[in-house]
Amino acid sequence: MTARLNLQEALEAFQSAFNSDHPEGVTITPRVEDSTLYIEVRTQDVNARRGFDVVAEPLESEGRSARQLGEDLARVVEQELMYGQLPAVGEDGAYRRIVV
Numbered sequence: 001m002t003a004r005l006n007l008q009e010a011l012e013a014f015q016s017a018f019n020s021d022h023p024e025g026v027t028i029t030p031r032v033e034d035s036t037l038y039i040e041v042r043t044q045d046v047n048a049r050r051g052f053d054v055v056a057e058p059l060e061s062e063g064r065s066a067r068q069l070g071e072d073l074a075r076v077v078e079q080e081l082m083y084g085q086l087p088a089v090g091e092d093g094a095y096r097r098i099v100v
Contacts, residue, residue: 013070050086
């Protein structure tokens with residue numbers, strides 16, 4: 001059995017790898033809860049609340065290191081921010097969710 005992935009290390013790797021200049025007013029909030037790593041990206045424009053969530057719930061069998069996971073998360077967030085306009089929050093109050 002392989003050792004459980006250290007999500008705190010993955011979070012630190014995300015913070016080291018994420019170097020995108022994001023638009024003014026956009027907040028990026030990473031957090032670890034139980035066995036899940038969340039990156040919340042949010043903004044408010046005149047029309048709607050916008051944003052997305054990037055979520056990682058790594059399995060022991062994945063074979064990714066904490067560093068690889070953090071770098072993958074950073075890459076996904078940077079790519080989504082490159083699109084320019086973030087998706088609006090759904091009618092149910094949920095944000096788009098991207099699982100890494």
